[in-house]
Amino acid sequence: AQSVTQPDIHITVSEGASLELRCNYSYGATPYLFWYVQSPGQGLQLLLKYFSGDTLVQGIKGFEAEFKRSQSSFNLRKPSVHWSDAAEYFCAVGAPNQAGTALIFGKGTTLSVSS
Amino acid sequence: GAVVSQHPSRVICKSGTSVKIECRSLDFQATTMFWYRQFPKKSLMLMATSNEGSKATYEQGVEKDKFLINHASLTLSTLTVTSAHPEDSSFYICSAKEPGGGGYTFGSGTRLTVV
Numbered sequence: 001a002q003s004v005t006q007p008d009i010h011i012t013v014s015e016g017a018s019l020e021l022r023c024n025y026s027y028g029a030t031p032y033l034f035w036y037v038q039s040p041g042q043g044l045q046l047l048l049k050y051f052s053g054d055t056l057v058q059g060i061k062g063f064e065a066e067f068k069r070s071q072s073s074f075n076l077r078k079p080s081v082h083w084s085d086a087a088e089y090f091c092a093v094g095a096p097n098q099a100g101t102a103l104i105f106g107k108g109t110t111l112s113v114s115s
Numbered sequence: 116g117a118v119v120s121q122h123p124s125r126v127i128c129k130s131g132t133s134v135k136i137e138c139r140s141l142d143f144q145a146t147t148m149f150w151y152r153q154f155p156k157k158s159l160m161l162m163a164t165s166n167e168g169s170k171a172t173y174e175q176g177v178e179k180d181k182f183l184i185n186h187a188s189l190t191l192s193t194l195t196v197t198s199a200h201p202e203d204s205s206f207y208i209c210s211a212k213e214p215g216g217g218g219y220t221f222g223s224g225t226r227l228t229v230v
Contacts, residue, residue, distance in 0.1 A: 032217045043208065043223040044159075051217050090158065096217055100164060102149040103210065103219050107158045 002027050004093050004106035012112040013081045021076040021109050023091030032094040033074040034103065035065055039087045047089075050074060051096070061085070086113045117143050117213040121222025128199055128229055136194045136225045138209030144189035145211035150182075153206040153224075162207075165192040199229040 003026045013019050025031060035047040048059025055067040065076045074091060090108045095101035118141040128134045138148055146167045151159040163184050164172040171184035181203075183195040196203050209222040 034219070041226070044221045046218070049218060088156075094217060094219060100147045100166070102161050102164060104161065105159045110156075 002031065002093055002095070002104045004091050004104055006089075006091055006106035006109050008109045009107070010110045010112065012114055014114050015083050016080050019076075019078045019081045019085070019111070021089050021091075021111070023074045023076065023106060024072050025074065025091075025093045026072065027093055027095075030069065030096070032096055033065075033067060034092040034094065035059065035063070035074075035076045036090045036092060036105075037061075037087050038090065038108075044090070047076070081111075081113055083113045083115065086111055117211070117218075117220045119145075119148075119209060119211050119220045119222045121209050121225055123225060124223060125226045126228070128227070130200055130229055131198055133195055133197045134199055134227060136196075136207055136209075136227075138192045138194070138211075138222050140190045140211050143211075143214045145192070146189060147212060148186060148192040149210040149219075150184060150192075150194050151208045151210065153208060155206075159208060162194075167192075196227065199227070201229045203227065204229045 005024045007022050033050040036044040047063045048057045050057045050067045057065050063078050067074050088108050091106040092103040094103045120139045122137045148165040150162045152162050153159045162177045165184045165186040167186045173179045186192040208224040210219050
């Protein structure tokens with residue numbers, strides 16, 4: 001069965017410092033992988049996605065993620081965090097080429113940014 | 116890009132009444148839509164997969180008689196919370212798979228409060 005693990009429930013980073021949010025997945029083949037961000041009381045915003053090809057994926061807001069097949073990981077990174085990045089971050093996995101398969105989400109990581 | 120419109124964004128209802136949430140694909144046809152529930156500070160839990168013209172597929176533990184899903188057309192899926200109780204208060208989000216690719220598009224969510 002598909003599953004997504006985000007080991008860090010809450011992370012605090014100083015403004016201007018680098019960030020890495022971890023995500024591990026369990027899937028029979030290479031899935032589609034996604035990172036979403038959610039601000040309090042808001043919907044989901046897609047940061048980036050990986051389907052195939054280059055394993056380093058660039059997203060919006062200066063975020064990037066690297067797919068590592070050997071580690072079943074898809075960690076999200078940002079070189080310099082801004083206070084506005086404080087939010088909830090979700091990693092998700094989807095099945096390629098299967099229209100009827102929903103995204104499965106990790107439990108999320110809450111990012112706090114200190115000044 | 117593919118857009119999913121969800122309505123209403125917020126609703127307050129009295130205990131014992133029913134509430135309908137609509138999810139529309141605006142510029143594409145969605146044979147399959149997905150309904151998620153999100154508790155405060157928690158991840159998105161898949162409730163059910165809505166299939167146009169057929170019965171929805173519910174995840175284990177989700178009461179199909181309480182959460183009625185109808186997908187009568189290729190652009191509209193509805194979730195009706197029947198005989199709502201305070202414990203049904205939550206954030207509900209719909210989603211559909213984007214046509215021609217592997218991405219998913221999400222509605223902006225509905226904040227349901229049962230008083």
